[in-house]
Amino acid sequence: MTGSIPESVIEKIRENSDIVEVISGYLSLKKAGRNYKAVCPFHNEKTPSFVVNPDKQIFHCFGCGEGGNVFGFVMKIERINFVDSVKLLAQRSGLNIEFSEKTSRESEEKNEIFRINEEAAELYYNCLLKDSSIEARKYLNERQLDENTIKKFKIGYAPGGAFLVKELTKKNFSQMLIKKSILGISRESGFQDFFRKRIIFPIFDIQSRAIGFGARIFNEDTQPKYLNTPETPVFSKGRNLYGFNITKEAVRKLNEAIIVEGYMDFLALYKNKIENVVASLGTALTENQILLLKRYAEKIILCYDADAAGQEATLRGLALLMEKDIDPRIVVLPSGDPDSFIKKNGRQVFIEKIKNAMPLLDYYFHVYFSRYDSSTIEGKIKISSEFFPLFSKIKDGIKRSECLKRLAEKLKVDEKTIYSEFERITKKQSVPISKKDVRDIKLQSIPANAESVIIRLALQNRSFAERIFKELEEKDFKNDEYRKIFKIIFDIFNKYDIINIQRLLDNFEDETCISLITSLIADNSLNEENSERLYTDCVRSLKNANILDKRNNISQELKKAEKEGQTEKIKVLLKEYQKLEEALRRKN
Numbered sequence: 001m002t003g004s005i006p007e008s009v010i011e012k013i014r015e016n017s018d019i020v021e022v023i024s025g026y027l028s029l030k031k032a033g034r035n036y037k038a039v040c041p042f043h044n045e046k047t048p049s050f051v052v053n054p055d056k057q058i059f060h061c062f063g064c065g066e067g068g069n070v071f072g073f074v075m076k077i078e079r080i081n082f083v084d085s086v087k088l089l090a091q092r093s094g095l096n097i098e099f100s101e102k103t104s105r106e107s108e109e110k111n112e113i114f115r116i117n118e119e120a121a122e123l124y125y126n127c128l129l130k131d132s133s134i135e136a137r138k139y140l141n142e143r144q145l146d147e148n149t150i151k152k153f154k155i156g157y158a159p160g161g162a163f164l165v166k167e168l169t170k171k172n173f174s175q176m177l178i179k180k181s182i183l184g185i186s187r188e189s190g191f192q193d194f195f196r197k198r199i200i201f202p203i204f205d206i207q208s209r210a211i212g213f214g215a216r217i218f219n220e221d222t223q224p225k226y227l228n229t230p231e232t233p234v235f236s237k238g239r240n241l242y243g244f245n246i247t248k249e250a251v252r253k254l255n256e257a258i259i260v261e262g263y264m265d266f267l268a269l270y271k272n273k274i275e276n277v278v279a280s281l282g283t284a285l286t287e288n289q290i291l292l293l294k295r296y297a298e299k300i301i302l303c304y305d306a307d308a309a310g311q312e313a314t315l316r317g318l319a320l321l322m323e324k325d326i327d328p329r330i331v332v333l334p335s336g337d338p339d340s341f342i343k344k345n346g347r348q349v350f351i352e353k354i355k356n357a358m359p360l361l362d363y364y365f366h367v368y369f370s371r372y373d374s375s376t377i378e379g380k381i382k383i384s385s386e387f388f389p390l391f392s393k394i395k396d397g398i399k400r401s402e403c404l405k406r407l408a409e410k411l412k413v414d415e416k417t418i419y420s421e422f423e424r425i426t427k428k429q430s431v432p433i434s435k436k437d438v439r440d441i442k443l444q445s446i447p448a449n450a451e452s453v454i455i456r457l458a459l460q461n462r463s464f465a466e467r468i469f470k471e472l473e474e475k476d477f478k479n480d481e482y483r484k485i486f487k488i489i490f491d492i493f494n495k496y497d498i499i500n501i502q503r504l505l506d507n508f509e510d511e512t513c514i515s516l517i518t519s520l521i522a523d524n525s526l527n528e529e530n531s532e533r534l535y536t537d538c539v540r541s542l543k544n545a546n547i548l549d550k551r552n553n554i555s556q557e558l559k560k561a562e563k564e565g566q567t568e569k570i571k572v573l574l575k576e577y578q579k580l581e582e583a584l585r586r587k588n
Contacts, residue, residue: 067518124156160196285317
């Protein structure tokens with residue numbers, strides 16, 4: 001896994017990256033004996049099962065099975081590769097690391113795009129300050145954006161033509177890179193800027209790296225109104241949230257995120273000192289955006305535009321939130337968008353709206369009962385058909401039952417009829433197996449047997465490790481994952497004369513193996529007083545299993561030899577069979 005990064009560099013960064021300190025920057029950790037616990041950021045849960053072990057410098061979730069060391073955590077939480085996790089931790093630790101080897105081509109390409117985006121953002125911002133951009137500044141002034149907000153979010157202006165292309169070329173950026181980052185585009189008139197005559201909103205990722213741009217017209221005759229950077233190696237609209245690099249600490253502090261639809265809505269709230277806000281880049285919420293938010297806040301409030309498009313975007317986002325077992329609240333505006341509402345009514349009225357935001361179910365009733373006539377049979381059927389698919393996503397049976405009960409009351413329909421119809425419709429729908437279910441199935445196929453105990457003893461006690469390596473071999477392990485782990489532990493022990501957990505984890509990209517290792521280390525259920533007897537029993541069990549396998553194979557060969565009348569072969573096989581029987585008797 002370490003690839004082209006020297007081991008000495010990785011060790012230096014690891015030494016300066018305490019796993020408790022790093023993870024506490026993302027999660028609220030609570031002391032639990034020698035360990036720390038938190039609600040897992042990688043799956044939905046209410047009771048904390050995510051454990052951080054400061055002694056071994058590992059984390060493990062007993063709920064979903066995720067685990068690893070500090071690099072593994074950063075890779076998963078930031079959704080980056082190993083090389084980028086090393087760089088991020090080096091930067092976080094204040095270490096000026098020079099990598100002696102070239103990093104991957106993909107990583108280099110991304111870094112180049114980050115760099116050219118940073119330059120473009122600066123050029124756009126400086127362009128806004130010029131006399132020639134007076135119309136753009138006038139528009140921003142009319143939208144009540146002050147200089148401090150414009151500067152903080154690096155809002156700029158794209159004059160059009162080949163302004164940006166020429167400026168970037170002067171700074172020695174290649175045409176190929178300008179094309180790859182989609183800042184320039186080939187047209188009949190030549191190589192031109194992608195964004196022209198628009199207000200520019202740079203989009204930054206959670207690490208404050210410029211990943212792309214949003215652009216808005218200020219002349220209403222031009223279409224489309226909004227234009228975003230298309231997909232690039234560093235930008236995906238559905239994976240990021242506008243402004244979150246600046247507001248993430250406010251979101252974490254308040255444990256609450258207000259989600260609006262567009263840039264101007266976000267900026268209107270932020271400049272009015274409502275800082276726990278993010279924008280979903282003009283789209284309905286996506287799964288990746290929800291997962292990103294869940295790392296920072298438990299409470300989510302949706303505040304999209306009051307028009308039909310905003311209502312549909314809200315409904316789509318709510319369905320996804322429900323799937324993720326999140327119970328959001330929804331702000332219903334009488335008209336317009338958050339930007340125009342706060343301008344007209346002021347900050348305090350908007351805050352009251354936030355405080356009185358509707359619970360999820362109330363919002364659904366608000367929408368569908370205003371959309372259909374619940375006094376007619378046809379209306380009741382249409383409303384039910386909207387609600388049933390949503391209720392089927394609720395995992396908690398009691399909660400789902402309460403929702404169905406409320407629906408029956410609102411529709412004035414017998415409760416049993418609603419339950420019966422819900423069962424009939426949802427039984428027809430096939431439920432796909434989730435990634436977590438696949439993982440659970442895979443983990444459940446690995447029994448907590450002698451192999452797991454042997455590996456755990458080797459990981460937790462050096463004296464047992466020395467004996468295990470003398471008495472057992474790779475072939476004694478029937479489970480593929482335990483066999484791989486045994487081999488790597490053995491190799492590390494021979495090389496370093498110590499069981500180095502961090503080096504062990506660095507040797508695996510297979511998440512199942514990493515999960516097994518961290519679960520075995522985090523599990524403190526072994527009783528030291530019985531360890532010796534447990535060790536003896538487990539080694540005997542593995543040896544017995546090996547002998548039994550050999551005996552069964554010989555038994556099959558004997559049957560075949562008897563069928564074919566191979567007298568001499570039968571004699572040889574019988575001798576081997578008897579030896580194995582004796583070996584089994586001696587061991588037991």
